[in-house]
Amino acid sequence: MKKVLFALALCCAFLPAFSQEKLTDKELVNVIYAMGQMYPDGFTLDLNTMRQPTEGLMVSYKATQNSFDRKSLPAVIKHARAHQNLVGGWYNPEDGHYYFDSTRAFPEDSLAAAVAFARDNDQHTVYVASKDINIWTNYEQKDIRIILDCDMGSSTDDLFALMMLYRYMDMKRCNLIGVIVDRMGKANADIVDVLNNFYGYPDIPIGLETQGIPNPHVFITYHNLPYARSTDAVPMFKRSVGDNGSYMESYKLYRKLLAEQPDKSVTIASIGFVTSLARLLESGPDEYSPLSGVELVRRKVKEIYAMGGVFGDAVEPDYNFKAAIDFSLKFFELLPKEVDIVFSPGEVGDPLDYRPETVIADMDWTDLHPIKWTYQFLNCDTGQKMWDPQAVINAVEGDDLYKLSPRGWVTLTPNGETLFHEDPKGNARYQYPGDPVWCDMVLKYIRLMAIQH
Numbered sequence: 001m002k003k004v005l006f007a008l009a010l011c012c013a014f015l016p017a018f019s020q021e022k023l024t025d026k027e028l029v030n031v032i033y034a035m036g037q038m039y040p041d042g043f044t045l046d047l048n049t050m051r052q053p054t055e056g057l058m059v060s061y062k063a064t065q066n067s068f069d070r071k072s073l074p075a076v077i078k079h080a081r082a083h084q085n086l087v088g089g090w091y092n093p094e095d096g097h098y099y100f101d102s103t104r105a106f107p108e109d110s111l112a113a114a115v116a117f118a119r120d121n122d123q124h125t126v127y128v129a130s131k132d133i134n135i136w137t138n139y140e141q142k143d144i145r146i147i148l149d150c151d152m153g154s155s156t157d158d159l160f161a162l163m164m165l166y167r168y169m170d171m172k173r174c175n176l177i178g179v180i181v182d183r184m185g186k187a188n189a190d191i192v193d194v195l196n197n198f199y200g201y202p203d204i205p206i207g208l209e210t211q212g213i214p215n216p217h218v219f220i221t222y223h224n225l226p227y228a229r230s231t232d233a234v235p236m237f238k239r240s241v242g243d244n245g246s247y248m249e250s251y252k253l254y255r256k257l258l259a260e261q262p263d264k265s266v267t268i269a270s271i272g273f274v275t276s277l278a279r280l281l282e283s284g285p286d287e288y289s290p291l292s293g294v295e296l297v298r299r300k301v302k303e304i305y306a307m308g309g310v311f312g313d314a315v316e317p318d319y320n321f322k323a324a325i326d327f328s329l330k331f332f333e334l335l336p337k338e339v340d341i342v343f344s345p346g347e348v349g350d351p352l353d354y355r356p357e358t359v360i361a362d363m364d365w366t367d368l369h370p371i372k373w374t375y376q377f378l379n380c381d382t383g384q385k386m387w388d389p390q391a392v393i394n395a396v397e398g399d400d401l402y403k404l405s406p407r408g409w410v411t412l413t414p415n416g417e418t419l420f421h422e423d424p425k426g427n428a429r430y431q432y433p434g435d436p437v438w439c440d441m442v443l444k445y446i447r448l449m450a451i452q453h
């Protein structure tokens with residue numbers, strides 16, 4: 001809003017005697033150039049209204065790329081006049097130039113289309129006007145192959161972490177090659193089956209833990225979600241596996257998926273217990289690979305992003321590791337030292353409070369939504385925060401978005417405490433909590449994913 005007011009004030013100050021319709025292109029050049037001086041962080045101007053749009057996904061056209069400084073503006077304005085009447089600008093501190101572009105706007109629920117258009121036009125970012133944040137486009141086409149390992153069926157942040165991955169898939173920013181459910185119980189895998197179908201990826205394989213920890217605490221009992229029926233008894237959500245289907249043993253699916261992938265190509269996002277990972281590491285050769293589990297992980301896994309750990313001054317047990325402590329100790333013991341691991345402690349997600357009423361409002365575009373169903377029919381106002389998405393976002397966006405600790409080694413005590421020893425050769429780092437601006441940006445990003453359809 002501040003930006004809009006500034007823009008209007010600026011236009012009025014420059015052009016007291018002209019109505020908006022009477023602006024010549026030469027006058028426009030003066031106005032837009034002045035806006036560039038005022039907004040080093042960038043702006044978008046609608047040439048019809050002479051206002052900055054407050055909504056829309058803004059992408060620059062390639063045709064006006066490398067247009068900088070005042071001399072470039074007539075051509076940019078001409079292109080904008082012939083297209084969407086939008087001009088954007090931003091200052092590049094690296095070369096000292098202020099760049100102007102003709103801009104295309106997409107509706108904010110069309111992120112995948114905007115990102116595709118951006119890539120076609122050689123653009124690295126999409127600007128989200130309502131949220132004042134930039135989205136990366138994966139212009140470099142990084143090959144990110146992810147296995148999500150979750151404890152679906154208790155906290156709701158697992159739902160959002162998986163939602164993020166589907167949306168990243170829509171944007172062609174990663175390839176989700178499998179989902180591991182390390183919380184025992186077929187219903188928990190059925191939840192993933194529902195989500196796979198709802199988000200349009202019915203064939204993503206799902207593995208289910210069968211020898212994990214018995215009866216871990218359930219914070220929110222959404223295990224009935226897969227079997228929800230409408231008032232006339234019709235199942236609400238599509239599934240691929242169905243009531244009579246079964247899931248592959250989780251460590252076996254790990255072995256199958258890893259064996260099929262190129263060396264050092266797989267990223268694991270672990271947002272539940274590490275039971276299935278521990279069983280993978282303990283496994284021996286089988287029909288999928290002649291390698292032991294340790295060798296398979298050493299050979300195929302590039303890095304692990306794990307939600308868990310408590311670092312810094314506080315020394316207290318971590319929930320995810322403590323709840324399955326025997327498996328966790330085994331995981332820390334057997335994880336090859338060559339495999340990088342980035343921990344996401346709870347305090348990183350703590351400030352990201354996606355309130356139940358906001359979740360439901362963001363999903364007002366449909367009545368038939370598995371996450372919305374969970375929030376409508378169960379009490380989710382239990383202090384749930386966006387913890388798990390931090391491991392997933394870090395895994396896809398890379399390390400630039402997060403402030404990470406120096407390298408070191410992490411050991412786990414039998415009490416579930418994570419001890420960090422700094423060492424430049426270490427395989428472990430952990431995320432530091434972000435400042436309020438960063439937290440606000442990341443929560444907006446998650447919310448933007450929730451409105452896509």
Ligand SMILES: [Ca+2]
Binds near residue numbers: 150151155158271388
């Ligand atoms: Ca979790």
